[in-house]
């Protein structure tokens with residue numbers, strides 16, 4: 236534990252009335268003196284005792300955990316997971332909220348970000364204000380969706396499996412992660428000791444039986460013999476350069492989506508919820524309505540999920556260009572889409588590669604950037620290509636709202652926006668915005 240500065244307020248308790256939800260899995264409250272608290276483990280409208288976890292006298296705001304609930308919200312339930320709560324696992328933010336309330340909270344965050352950063356009401360964004368659960372996730376009370384097909388376990392000094400505490404490198408030892416997919420749980424990783432390892436990541440591919448374990452050893456540690464309850468391939472992350480190396484079995488897993496098999500190598504990006512890839516692919520295609528002969532871009536294309544769906548729809552006379560910065564993902568995308576002559580996948584950053592292609596006009600664009608979003612320069616470039624429609628897939632509503640404001644400056648507005656709860660129990664939420672050019676006479 237670090238020595239707290241003298242002015243630290245860590246440990247200080249305040250009795251507060253809890254205000255609205257804020258982006259990041261907490262709610263806003265004010266102390267009697269007007270200090271702003273970001274409080275976790277609470278819900279809007281509750282009265283709680285909040286104990287400060289971060290911040291000092293001069294801080295603009297303090298972070299805190301609700302350690303006693305004096306007046307509970309009607310949306311509150313007992314957290315089904317024993318490792319959820321103040322000071323424990325940092326993975327799930329909303330275990331203590333009913334599933335419907337979790338989605339409402341996420342909707343309130345999206346609405347707030349749209350208003351604050353893009354100046355858009357839900358109506359102006361073409362959004363009905365709902366956050367849809369993924370297929371199969373509406374379960375009887377008390378049951379928790381087992382959706383995490385990829386879990387990175389943190390390993391403590393003694394080799395016990397755990398998960399990281401909130402905003403900390405400390406490990407909360409666990410016996411079982413409730414939201415892990417069955418394919419992950421049945422590997423038996425949680426029942427073993429992993430001495431010398433820093434992390435053990437488990438992947439249970441959707442639609443194939445492929446299972447993979449990615450080990451990150453601590454400096455100087457030897458790799459253990461991986462004997463699990465099901466066959467797995469094993470990769471290792473190099474402690475020095477972060478490179479991923481094959482130890483045993485295939486270097487990739489096969490994920491099914493859009494009636495296609497996608498090879499995903501070296502633990503590269505693939506949506507974690509088993510329904511996510513298909514849900515997003517459908518939302519994007521329903522929004523873009525590709526036509527035969529269209530020229531389309533799939534930016535930040537990963538292993539080619541949207542490029543494949545577009546290639547099917549634009550037909551022989553159309554063309555699709557994917558751009559992706561991970562070398563391995565580019566190799567996988569080229570492999571996954573090899574049957575389509577009309578698809579090209581370029582390696583590099585969108586902001587560097589796209590201007591170099593010389594493309595000055597396209598019909599459709601999909602962009603699915605990482606959490607940071609696309610940014611002003613890329614948005615401006617995209618708006619200059621004159622696309623009929625643009626699909627923006629976003630895992631961070633703040634980055635999305637900021638980029639929607641840039642799109643508005645550049646002449647594009649949202650036609651529809653849909654939100655999906657592809658990360659139940661956590662504060663994360665996925666959005667798909669479909670944009671079109673603002674009509675000149677509007």
Ligand SMILES: C[S@@+](CC[C@H](N)C(=O)[O-])C[C@H]1O[C@@H](n2cnc3c(N)ncnc32)[C@H](O)[C@@H]1O
Nearest residue numbers: 504535536537540559560561584585603604605
């Ligand atoms: C959210 S993932 C989307 C992947 C893919 N669309 C899918 O659904 O599987 C974002 C992808 O963007 C890639 N990436 C990150 N920054 C990039 C950049 N500046 N240019 C191109 N690709 C980037 C990452 O490697 C990752 O594959």
